[in-house]
Amino acid sequence: MAAGTTSSTEVPAKGAGFPPFKTETFPSQIFWLVITFAFLFVVLWRIAGPRIKGVLVTRRGQIDGDLAKAQSHRADAEGASAAYQSALAAARGRAQALAEENRQRIGGEIDRAKADADAAAQVEIAKAEARIAASRGEARAHVAKAAQDAAIAIVARLTGDTVAADEAASAVRAVTGG
Amino acid sequence: MAMNPMEQFTIKPIVPLHIGGYDVSFTNQSLLMVVVAVAASLFLTLAMSKRSLVPSRAQSMAEMSYEFVANMIQSSTGEDGLKFFPFVFTLFVFVLFSNFFGMIPGSFTVTSQIAVxxxxxxxxxxxxxxxxxxxxGIGFLKLFVPKAPLALLFLLVPIEIISFLTRPISLSVRLFANMLAGHTMLAVFAGFVVLLGGAGGVLSVLSIAPMFLIVAIMLLELLVAFLQAYVFAILTCIYLNEALHLHDHH
Structure with missing residues (x-):
C-alpha cells in the first residue's frame, strides 16, 4: 500500500515515477520471464502438445473407423436385404408354379373321373334300356297269348268248335296287326 | 484515503537476488509469472492425463485451446506454419493466463508491464x-518491396520498412496499454467506492453506483483479457505467414 500518498493524483513519495517504466526492474522482469516462458514452452512443446494431439488423432481415427465400420455394416445389411428380397421372389415364383401344376393335375383328375362316371352311366343306361325292351316284348307276348286263349275260349263257347292254337294265334295277329 | 491506481503496477521484491551485477530479485511479478507457467502447465497436462475419447470438461477445455490455436495457425499461415505451433501456443497460453490471473483482485498483471x-x-x-x-535467404528483403510502379517504390519501401520496425512496438504496446488501462480504470472506480462510502450520508448510498460499474468493467476486462491474448497470437501468425510466404498469400 502506498503509505505516503494522500490522494490518487499524488505520486508516491518512495520510488517516484510510472511503475512500468522503472528501468531498474527490467532485468528481473526479463530474467523471470525467460525462465517461466521457457519452462512453459518446454512443457507445452514436449508434454501437453503431443498428449493433446495424440488424443485428438486417436479420436479422429476412432470416429473415422467407426464411421467406416458403420458404412460397411450398412452395406452388408443392404446386401442381405437384397438377397432376402430375391430369395423371397424366387420362392414366390416357385410356389405359384407349384400351385399352377397342382391345379392342372387336379383338373385333369376331375375330368378323367367325370369321363369314367359318364361311361359307366352310359353302360348302365344301355343295360336298362335293353331290360326295358325285353320286358316290353315279354309283356306283348303275354298279351298275345292271353288274347289267343281268350279267342279259343270265345270260339269254343259260341260254336263248340275247338280252334287250334296256331289258328287262334294267326287270327289274333291279323286283328292286332302284329 | 484513496489508493493510487498505479500502485497495483508496482514491482516489489520478495526475495532479493543479484546475478552478475544485475538485480534479478524474485518479485511479486516473478511470483505471478511462476504461477501462470505452473498453472498453465498443470492444467494442460493434468486435464489430459486420462486421455479419454469422450473428454471431461477440463480435458475438453484443454483440447479446445489446442484446436483454437492450431486452427488459427492453419487459417493464417497454412500447413507449414504448424511447425511454429508450440511457440504460438505458448505465447497464447502465457498471455491468456497472465491476463486472467491479473483479474484476480490483489494479484499482479504480468502483461501490464511494458518490459514483458x-x-x-x-x-x-x-x-x-x-x-x-x-x-x-536475402530474398526475404523482397518483403519490403511491394508490387508497385518503380516511382512509387521510393515512397513505399521506406513505409514498409518503418511499418515492419514498428511491429514490436505496436504489438507490445497494444497488450500493455490494454491491460494497464483496464486495471487502472478498475482501481479508479474502486477508489470512488471507498471515497463515497467513507463520506457518509447520502454519498455512502451512492457508492453503489461505481460498484456496479466495476462489475460491468470487470466483465469487459475478462473479454479484453481473452481478446488481447487472441490478438497477440493471431498477429504472430500473420507475421510468421509473411516470413514463410512473403507476399504470396495476399
Missing amino acids: TFALASLVILTVIVTGFARH
Whole structure:
C-alpha cells in the first residue's frame, strides 16, 4: 500500500515515477520471464502438445473407423436385404408354379373321373334300356297269348268248335296287326 | 484515503537476488509469472492425463485451446506454419493466463508491464526475421518491396520498412496499454467506492453506483483479457505467414 500518498493524483513519495517504466526492474522482469516462458514452452512443446494431439488423432481415427465400420455394416445389411428380397421372389415364383401344376393335375383328375362316371352311366343306361325292351316284348307276348286263349275260349263257347292254337294265334295277329 | 491506481503496477521484491551485477530479485511479478507457467502447465497436462475419447470438461477445455490455436495457425499461415505451433501456443497460453490471473483482485498483471510485452513482441519479431532469412535467404528483403510502379517504390519501401520496425512496438504496446488501462480504470472506480462510502450520508448510498460499474468493467476486462491474448497470437501468425510466404498469400 502506498503509505505516503494522500490522494490518487499524488505520486508516491518512495520510488517516484510510472511503475512500468522503472528501468531498474527490467532485468528481473526479463530474467523471470525467460525462465517461466521457457519452462512453459518446454512443457507445452514436449508434454501437453503431443498428449493433446495424440488424443485428438486417436479420436479422429476412432470416429473415422467407426464411421467406416458403420458404412460397411450398412452395406452388408443392404446386401442381405437384397438377397432376402430375391430369395423371397424366387420362392414366390416357385410356389405359384407349384400351385399352377397342382391345379392342372387336379383338373385333369376331375375330368378323367367325370369321363369314367359318364361311361359307366352310359353302360348302365344301355343295360336298362335293353331290360326295358325285353320286358316290353315279354309283356306283348303275354298279351298275345292271353288274347289267343281268350279267342279259343270265345270260339269254343259260341260254336263248340275247338280252334287250334296256331289258328287262334294267326287270327289274333291279323286283328292286332302284329 | 484513496489508493493510487498505479500502485497495483508496482514491482516489489520478495526475495532479493543479484546475478552478475544485475538485480534479478524474485518479485511479486516473478511470483505471478511462476504461477501462470505452473498453472498453465498443470492444467494442460493434468486435464489430459486420462486421455479419454469422450473428454471431461477440463480435458475438453484443454483440447479446445489446442484446436483454437492450431486452427488459427492453419487459417493464417497454412500447413507449414504448424511447425511454429508450440511457440504460438505458448505465447497464447502465457498471455491468456497472465491476463486472467491479473483479474484476480490483489494479484499482479504480468502483461501490464511494458518490459514483458516488449520482450515477448521482440521474441516474435526475432522469430519472424530468423525464419524469413532461413527460408528465403536475402530474398526475404523482397518483403519490403511491394508490387508497385518503380516511382512509387521510393515512397513505399521506406513505409514498409518503418511499418515492419514498428511491429514490436505496436504489438507490445497494444497488450500493455490494454491491460494497464483496464486495471487502472478498475482501481479508479474502486477508489470512488471507498471515497463515497467513507463520506457518509447520502454519498455512502451512492457508492453503489461505481460498484456496479466495476462489475460491468470487470466483465469487459475478462473479454479484453481473452481478446488481447487472441490478438497477440493471431498477429504472430500473420507475421510468421509473411516470413514463410512473403507476399504470396495476399
